[in-house]
Amino acid sequence: MELIFIGLAAVALISGILVVFQTHPLRSALWLIVNFFAVAGIYLMLHAEFIAAIQIIVYAGAIMVLFLFVIMLLNLRHPEEPTPRPYAAQKVAGFALSVAMAFFIAFGLAHVNLGPAAPAAPGLGNTESIAKLLFTDYLLPFEVTSVLLLVSIVGAVVLSKSKLK
Amino acid sequence: MVVPLPYILGLSVALFALGAIGVLIRRNILIILMCLEMMLNAVNLAFIGFADYFKAVDGQMFVFFVLTVAAAEVAVGLALVVAIFRQRATVYVDDLNILKW
Numbered sequence: 001m002e003l004i005f006i007g008l009a010a011v012a013l014i015s016g017i018l019v020v021f022q023t024h025p026l027r028s029a030l031w032l033i034v035n036f037f038a039v040a041g042i043y044l045m046l047h048a049e050f051i052a053a054i055q056i057i058v059y060a061g062a063i064m065v066l067f068l069f070v071i072m073l074l075n076l077r078h079p080e081e082p083t084p085r086p087y088a089a090q091k092v093a094g095f096a097l098s099v100a101m102a103f104f105i106a107f108g109l110a111h112v113n114l115g116p117a118a119p120a121a122p123g124l125g126n127t128e129s130i131a132k133l134l135f136t137d138y139l140l141p142f143e144v145t146s147v148l149l150l151v152s153i154v155g156a157v158v159l160s161k162s163k164l165k
Numbered sequence: 166m167v168v169p170l171p172y173i174l175g176l177s178v179a180l181f182a183l184g185a186i187g188v189l190i191r192r193n194i195l196i197i198l199m200c201l202e203m204m205l206n207a208v209n210l211a212f213i214g215f216a217d218y219f220k221a222v223d224g225q226m227f228v229f230f231v232l233t234v235a236a237a238e239v240a241v242g243l244a245l246v247v248a249i250f251r252q253r254a255t256v257y258v259d260d261l262n263i264l265k266w
Contacts, residue, residue: 005168009176016180016203020187025195032199035180039210042176045167046217051225055209058232063202063239070243071195074250087192087259094189102182109174117170118220129222130229138226145233152237159244162251 005045012038025076029067036060050127173214180207192257194249198242205235 015034022028036059043052134142180203187200209228216224250256 001167005172009172012176013179013183016183019199019203020183020191020196022196025193025199028196028199032203035203036206039180039206042168042173042210043213046173046213047167048213048216048225048228051209051213051228054229054232058236059202059206063236066239066243067195067199070247073247074195074256076256091190095186098182098185098189101185102178105181106175106178109178110171114170114218117218126222126225130225133222133226134229138230141230145230148237149233152240156240156244159241159248 001045005042008038008041008045011035012042025071026068029064029071032067033060033064036064048126050130168214168217170214170218174211177207177211177214180204180210192259194246194256194258194261197258198239198246202235202239205231 012035015031015038018031019028019035022031036055040052040055040060043049043055184200184202184204184207187203188197191197191200209231212224212228212231214224216222216228246256249261253260255261
């Protein structure tokens with residue numbers, strides 16, 4: 001079982017590295033889709049079947065398709081220009097600061113006292129327990145996210161108009 | 166416990182740092198947005214890890230809402246990218262300096 005996790009984690013990490021260091025955004029988008037599939041596989045191992053399916057449908061199937069649409073719409077001829085000289089130090093600083101931040105976060109996470117893991121409780125399946133919480137305790141955020149999606153749709157339509165009358 | 170929590174959190178921190186490196190290093194706005202999505206994905210992984218550790222479905226609820234917010238943000242962000250491209254014919258953040266004094 002650990003071997004499956006190590007395989008999925010390796011796929012996720014390698015595709016993540018490839019997302020950051022590709023020249024063309026199209027290749028980055030495809031490697032990001034691989035990353036999402038690997039993380040969805042890890043969700044399946046963590047007893048989160050509903051979220052794994054939602055991740056594949058929404059993240060890899062809708063958001064990344066939107067990305068691919070826009071990338072092909074823009075139709076860039078020269079994907080990445082060579083970096084002008086003043087930005088080399090900026091890139092080194094960005095890399096170093098991100099690694100330092102990762103170490104700080106890992107240090108903080110290692111020194112937290114979580115308490116014992118909860119015992120496995122038999123009962124509802126994953127989708128039923130999510131639905132049970134979603135429509136009782138989290139009803140207000142659920143309705144608010146529908147308003148949020150409406151706002152984003154209106155914003156996307158307004159921003160895509162060619163001439164603002 | 167199928168997968169120990171420290172492994173999940175370590176992978177989450179690594180993916181988050183990779184996304185942060187991408188946001189800071191790359192000049193193409195589309196790749197910056199994609200690395201932002203990778204950071205959100207890493208946070209989702211941490212939430213799911215904790216939800217499995219404490220056997221509480223609330224972590225998965227948060228992932229649900231983070232996913233929704235990420236979808237809305239990507240829609241508006243890409244609409245902005247298209248609008249900027251129509252105006253300035255560029256996708257590099259170096260050329261977007263109209264607000265510079």
